Amino acid sequence: MEHLHTSDANEKNKLPKISKDWKYEGVAWAAPMSGAKVYRVYNPKSGEHLYTKDSYEVKVLTTKHNWKAEGIAFFSGTSQDKPVYRLYNPAAGIGAHHSTMDAYEKKSLVARGWKYEGISWYALPKDGSRPSLNLPLTGPKTAFISGNVNLTGAGTGYQAKFTLNGSGEHAISFGIQVDKHSGFQAGGAAGKPVYMSENINGASHDYTSYGPPASLNTWTRIEIAYYAASKTVGFYVEGRLVGTAYAPEFDKNYVITTWGNHLIANVGGSARVRGDKVNAQFTDVQTSDKGMILWNDVDNNWVGLTAKWTNGDINSSNFTVTGTSTLPVGLNWDTYWKAGLPTADGVAQVSVRVP
Structure with a gap:
């Protein structure tokens, strides 16, 4: 047959x-x-x-x-x-x-x-998640970023996320996303909020969704944590581990300065195509030991999206990422690079030390 x-x-x-x-x-x-x-x-x-x-x-x-x-x-x-x-x-x-x-x-x-x-x-399982991917999270957290997240928006897609990235094309993010063209859950997640990660390791981009169901216009605490001993990353929702992934070769791609090795922690928001809107709110954002005394919310705002550090508190920080995407017509948040853009996000950044 x-x-x-x-x-x-x-x-x-x-x-x-x-x-x-x-x-x-x-x-x-x-x-x-x-x-x-x-x-x-x-x-x-x-x-x-x-x-x-x-x-x-x-x-x-x-x-x-x-x-x-x-x-x-x-x-x-x-x-x-x-x-x-x-x-x-x-x-x-x-x-x-x-x-x-x-x-x-x-x-x-x-x-x-x-x-x-x-x-x-x-x-992958039918819902697009990877519950069988129970990788070891060995030792203490080497680096992390966590905070309360609230997402709303309009159009075909919008997201709020935390990211840890090393040098070059080595980064991993976790957050809440809405995408009317989503293929998660065999298309069943299209237009619905989901928790998802993007693992960028050189030219490889791996997208994965995780339960429990996400919600819009609702405050939820999420976290992404890197464990150097096992070269893995854990994703947390309200303190509960919901997924794991291999780290994108951070150990070979730390940001190296005269003060030691670092990763970059990011607070970000994005909108899928030109005209889509995002309103991503973040409160009580915390990270592991910082290598900077201020968040940089000036140098990484692109395509009409703006990240703002709103309370000036380095230890318990609040942010907004808002705006309407001005991406060139025909491009989206996956193909922005064709226009020579470094990203299609509004981002605030701080370096975090790697012991």
Whole structure:
């Protein structure tokens, strides 16, 4: 039996109308918004679709065996997520390949003559979260930023977040986001507030959502903390750990000064596209040991968004990030760099020491 996997809601809705042989079976898993590309190819002779991360396999199948390339189907998670196994039945026709997340099914099929071909990609749970990613948070917190957050806005997307970043493209953020184009929870989170992180490690950008459900116009205390001993980061909501992630190689990319190693703690807000509005409020913002005596709320305000340190208290700081995005038409908070912009946020910053 042929199964088709797609992240395209239009394709999902269209196929059952084209042929009664297509039946919608629901959401199988969630895929991240970026990561390793998973390609889809089609065999017009057998009617089978095949999924692979291997661009060379796509090239061989399309140039030597008359398969048709159908582009990028979705993105793969990482090796810390759920593996999807691929098997091949040499005695079968249509549906000769089979993908499964069930290790027992894989073992049973191999015993019945199927050939195991390895891990095709990695899947996230259906809600887009990673509850299985329980990484160790070893030792004391090396660096952290926490505070009460209240988010409102208008338009297609807006967010409020805390970020820890090293030098270059090495940063990790955690906060509340609304995005009408969100792919979290298989599209079910579109237009709804979610807790999410963005892990930037060089050219890799990994977006992940976490429970519990987030709320707009409600004060919530959130925190992001870095643990150097285990090279991991913890995300907290109201003091409860809701997720973990590998740190984006902070240990190799500290901000080095004559006073030692530092990370940069950021309070930020953003709006998705031109005309979208954000109103991000922060109170009682605290960090680990600071390397500066003042927050810098002047030098990192972009595309019409402005961060303001409103109470002048270095130890229990209040901020607003407000404005209407002036991003160039056609760009958004993920593609701002195409206009030569360093970010699409309004940001206040302070350095924090790394012991």
